[in-house]
Amino acid sequence: MINFNGDLLKSDTINISQENRAFKYGDAIFETVKVMHNKVVFWEDHYFRLMASMRMLRMKIPIEFTLEFLEQEILKTITVQEKAEAYRVRLNIFRKDGGLYTPKTNAIDFTIEVKEITHQVKEYYSLDLYKDFYNYSGLLSTIKTNNRMLNTLASIFAKENDLDNCILLNEKKGVVEVTNGNIFIVKGSVIKTPSLEEGCVKGIARKKVISILSKKKEFTIEETSISPFEIQKADEVFITNSIIGVQPVTSYKKKKFSTEIGNKISSNLKILQIAGV
Incomplete structure (x- = not known):
């Protein structure tokens, strides 16, 4: 694979672009949650919406994807951040292992992104x-x-x-x-x-x-x-x-x-x- 400067891209970059269905087809969903004082706000509601979305998109839900497991993964990720009052957490779920429009498998993987919440409600909107x-x-x-x-x-x-x-x-x-x-x-x-x-x-x-x-x-x-x-x-x-x-x-x-x-x-x-x- 060659970029616009004519340079050959690294093989790991090629693998990412070939296999990442979220990047290639938007074959992914996400859940954005708020964490305050080490507590995931309305987590049960978010979790059940996520499970319903995965079922609708025919994603295979791993047996370990329990309410407790994902909550702990979110909180574990937050512990490595600088201490803040509130965090914005994005849980990304994507179908893995390539394929074209038809995926090779319905198995999934996930990532968790964490950012401090700094913006507030605006007086004028x-x-x-x-x-x-x-x-x-x-x-x-x-x-x-x-x-x-x-x-x-x-x-x-x-x-x-x-x-x-x-x-x-x-x-x-x-x-x-x-x-x-x-x-x-x-x-x-x-x-x-x-x-x-x-x-x-x-x-x-x-x-x-x-x-x-x-x-x-x-x-x-x-x-x-x-x-x-x-x-x-x-x-x-x-x-x-x-x-x-x-x-x-x-x-x-x-x-x-x-x-x-x-x-x-x-x-x-x-x-x-x-x-x-």
């Missing part, structure tokens, strides 16, 4: 639509595969236009999610979030927020299809993911939002994170 490409609806879009080109392009669009994030749409022009999390819109006492059938990732923070809202009598939570026009009419908008928790949105196009409900839900979620339930 802007959104707009990303309309160049669509996030297609269906169950495959609900799992966290390595196929994230759409999210990458939308993030570049956001950066080029001085936005904090972008809203992804499906082929039906319905709201799906943002580049790095799920989205909720508030109108009066009704709070809506795209249903899984719309193609949004089955987020753990999303699940927890839905649980929080379902217990609050003053709100009605709906998992449904959402038109982009509903966002402009909303009182509030907030996004969720496992690392940040809840990020209230302050502006969408020329519309300005309040953040009262989003901030309250954020506080409720932080209590659950600390309790680990």
Whole structure:
């Protein structure tokens, strides 16, 4: 194999490019979890989502891939890092041993990446639509595969236009999610979030927020299809993911939002994170 400078690459580089199916075909999934004070936050929920995703993608789940085993592997990896209050951990699962589109085997391997969490919830947060490409609806879009080109392009669009994030749409022009999390819109006492059938990732923070809202009598939570026009009419908008928790949105196009409900839900979620339930 020769690179663009005309130099022969090392044999180990050739082996990596030939055998790494995550690199060649995006044949991989990942789970992003938050670790606080040596505790993996919402680990049971993350673990069962990971197992369900592996089964959907016909990956062979090793017998040793227990809840306890993976948790210990994550915590063991963190111990070699500089001490921090919180960490972002990415657990990568990929099918190994080459093949073309058809893999030679469904056996898997995994890696764990750890980074200190330094960013915080922003006071001002802007959104707009990303309309160049669509996030297609269906169950495959609900799992966290390595196929994230759409999210990458939308993030570049956001950066080029001085936005904090972008809203992804499906082929039906319905709201799906943002580049790095799920989205909720508030109108009066009704709070809506795209249903899984719309193609949004089955987020753990999303699940927890839905649980929080379902217990609050003053709100009605709906998992449904959402038109982009509903966002402009909303009182509030907030996004969720496992690392940040809840990020209230302050502006969408020329519309300005309040953040009262989003901030309250954020506080409720932080209590659950600390309790680990």
